[in-house]
Amino acid sequence: MNLSKRVQRIKPSPTLAITAQAATLKAQGIDVVSFGAGEPDFDTPDNIKQAAIDAIKNGFTKYTAVGGIDELKEAIIHKIKTDLEINYSKQEILISNGGKHSLYNIAQVLFEEGDEVIIPAPYWVSYPDQVLLNDAQPIFVETTDQTHFKILPEQLEKAITQKTKAFILNTPSNPTGTAYSRDELLNLAKVLEKHKIFCIADEIYDKIVYNGFKHVSIASLSPAMKELTLIVNGASKAYSMTGWRMGYAAGPEKIIAAMAKVQGQVTSNVCSITQKACVEAFKGSQNFIAKMVSEFEKRRDMIVDGLNAIPGICCFKPQGAFYVFPNIQGLYGKKTPQHGLIESADSFANYLLQDEKVVVVPGEGFGAKDYMRLSYASSLKNIEEGLKRIQRAAGKLTS
């Protein structure tokens, strides 16, 4: 039996692989410090849980409309209007099984063979594979910490060809935590409008920003840009609801209707109970977010300072999300006590795991081999211990 060419083009998610590796070590009783987490370490707020319990008790347990219940669409429309000052109608919203599923629906209805999709690197691991699954070609544009991992308008312009179908923009970003300002987005929007290129705007970290940074959506910059943008967001990160599986897309009616057609043949609606919980998430008290973000901010400051204090490691201070993405080139050419050579993030990550039982995600999987991703979605105490171990590991390297 031959598997399809389509599935052979893609690889398993490297971040999920690392998390599994850490879990295996932990299960063996080994004292692992993990910076691998891709989700908030907070519990889902009680008011949201209660809404789900009520939904079950009230028998709200059947199929709903494929694209989601009106009550939830209305809550999302209100959220977008309040946060981003953009007006959408219910026909311009589709609720799916996570932001990842929203992105996949978009890829299904927009991409085909011969299409190119521009993705700034470092990127979230699923973007290239979703493009490949839909027969199109990812085109990577490399960015570095020199530009705070932001693609410049001239880089975008240069990457555009006759075949370009879309540009994927993730702000605030996973894995780097960088976030684009309004002016930076305006400059990118000019290029996209000129060439009529779709923008897939993954804004899943919109609420997790620091020092008063204001998240802006590229869709809000002009009516033309609204017509060229598909906003993707969801409840996973802002409300610590990764297991509940709810995401949404907001964009032009024609594209949303096509996505609903696909979803109707694949998964149908998002869990009815989750939908009720998400109505409460978007409409209920938002105090949880402020508490979570202020905790994340303390951790960010600790981890950035701790990493920058280690010779050979250089860490950009991000404006959002809950990751840092330090450059480790300063350690290249050094040797571990077992005479292993540090020559990439992969080799350093392996050394950290073997010698100090610290889990970090090497940058290769994100398209950036000189960096590693550390998530600070874990306690200050864990972070402190992890930093101590990384410092010790770096100190044992010899030139």
Ligand SMILES: *Cc1c(COP(=O)(O)O)cnc(C)c1O
């Ligand atoms: C977490 C995440 C998502 C979506 O996650 P879901 O749980 O599927 O909603 C989308 N994009 C990025 C960059 C993420 O980190």
